[in-house]
Amino acid sequence: MSTKVWLVGAGPGDPELLTLKAVRALNQAQVVMIDDLVNPAVLEHCPQARVIAVGKRGGCRSTPQDFIQRLMLRYARQGKCVVRLKGGDPCIFGRGTEEYSWLRSHGIEAELVNGITAGLAGATNCAIPLTLRGVARGVSLVTAHTQDGSELNWQALADAGTTLVIYMGVAKLADIRQQLLQAGMNGEMPVAMIENASLPEQRERRSTVKRLLDDAQDFRLKSPAILIIGEVVSNSSAQLNQLSA
Numbered sequence: 001m002s003t004k005v006w007l008v009g010a011g012p013g014d015p016e017l018l019t020l021k022a023v024r025a026l027n028q029a030q031v032v033m034i035d036d037l038v039n040p041a042v043l044e045h046c047p048q049a050r051v052i053a054v055g056k057r058g059g060c061r062s063t064p065q066d067f068i069q070r071l072m073l074r075y076a077r078q079g080k081c082v083v084r085l086k087g088g089d090p091c092i093f094g095r096g097t098e099e100y101s102w103l104r105s106h107g108i109e110a111e112l113v114n115g116i117t118a119g120l121a122g123a124t125n126c127a128i129p130l131t132l133r134g135v136a137r138g139v140s141l142v143t144a145h146t147q148d149g150s151e152l153n154w155q156a157l158a159d160a161g162t163t164l165v166i167y168m169g170v171a172k173l174a175d176i177r178q179q180l181l182q183a184g185m186n187g188e189m190p191v192a193m194i195e196n197a198s199l200p201e202q203r204e205r206r207s208t209v210k211r212l213l214d215d216a217q218d219f220r221l222k223s224p225a226i227l228i229i230g231e232v233v234s235n236s237s238a239q240l241n242q243l244s245a
């Protein structure tokens with residue numbers, strides 16, 4: 001246990017959405033390295049630990065990835081139990097496996113612990129089923145932000161039979177709207193914008209692909225937020241009522 005680094009998903013914000021395994025790791029931690037999007041309330045499970053903030057929000061001055069990795073390594077080599085806390089799930093846009101492999105290649109034992117990813121939490125909190133019999137046979141989790149500027153396959157994503165969940169999209173709304181319309185998506189396709197999913201300050205606004213930009217401005221949509229695009233957004237309540245009838 002002493003030289004193990006736990007790469008733990010802290011979930012979307014609500015401290016009650018932590019896994020029991022995450023709580024167990026925090027209970028044992030001597031050093032906790034915490035990302036911006038992690039709710040500090042979860043630190044109640046590790047009052048004994050030294051807490052180091054290593055956040056890096058888009059657009060802000062960030063703690064370089066290399067520095068974070070070396071810090072984990074240093075504490076692990078000192079025999080400390082290290083928990084690296086990441087927002088949501090460590091493997092969904094979280095570089096979890098990258099850090100896992102790096103630690104292992106330096107001879108450090110590491111374990112990844114699931115967290116509830118923001119897209120799933122937002123959908124469920126707003127009673128939107130990401131998959132729904134007869135409406136959506138699948139779901140894609142995508143990021144609107146790529147470091148190398150590469151484009152998504154919008155044609156495939158515009159497939160009406162599946163649901164699209166977009167992370168890191170707030171600064172890219174105009175682009176997302178244009179790409180989806182160009183790929184042939186119906187402008188009336190429903191959209192849900194969900195900000196601060198699972199937190200007391202959670203806000204939600206329903207819109208359409210065509211009205212995405214205007215409605216987001218009117219709503220003053222801010223990060224962190226996810227977009228859910230697909231028939232499930234408008235069909236959800238009606239279908240669920242039907243199923244429970």
Ligand code: SAH
Binds near residue numbers: 087122169223
């Ligand atoms: N590993 C994280 C995602 C990190 S990328 C996870 O699994 O959830 C950061 C993006 O996640 C944000 O830009 C936003 O799109 C989304 N996000 C994270 N927390 C969120 C929250 N509480 N509500 C809405 N979106 C959130």
